Amino acid sequence: MDDRxxxxxxxxxxxxxxxxxxxxxxxxxxxxxxxxxxDVAKLNMxxxxxxxxxxxxxxxxxxxVYHAHRGQETDHKAMDDLLADIDEKSAAxxxxxxxVVLLRHSKSCPACGAxxxxxxxxxxxxxxxx
Numbered sequence: 128m129d130d131r132x133x134x135x136x137x138x139x140x141x142x143x144x145x146x147x148x149x150x151x152x153x154x155x156x157x158x159x160x161x162x163x164x165x166d167v168a169k170l171n172m173x174x175x176x177x178x179x180x181x182x183x184x185x186x187x188x189x190x191x192v193y194h195a196h197r198g199q200e201t202d203h204k205a206m207d208d209l210l211a212d213i214d215e216k217s218a219a220x221x222x223x224x225x226x227v228v229l230l231r232h233s234k235s236c237p238a239c240g241a242x243x244x245x246x247x248x249x250x251x252x253x254x255x256x257x
Contacts, residue, residue, distance in 0.1 A: 170223050184213050
């Protein structure tokens with residue numbers, strides 16, 4: 128076989144190997160990003176559920192306050208338990224939000240808690256300085 132043909136085939140082989148390695152690296156990166164997106168979605172669902180639970184607790188507290196306003200007997204222990212439950216759920220939401228920020232390689236706004244890009248100078252939600 129001619130030396131030039133051998134050289135050409137060797138360069139084609141080298142290029143094919145480089146393309147294969149790049150494709151593999153891209154696939155691994157895409158898989159990692161997809162996994163991170165799935166984790167973020169799961170965390171956001173937990174946050175959504177906790178917010179729904181807090182809303183339900185707040186409705187119950189509102190009913191208790193209204194009944195007290197109307198002169199009916201109020202179970203203060205039950206109200207205190209609901210308030211403590213809201214505090215726990217709010218803390219859990221904050222922890223989950225911090226995990227989302229870490230997974231997204233972003234930062235959260237100190238004023239409103241919105242997720243912002245790592246390079247953002249101002250919050251996308253409220254406009255506060257980051």
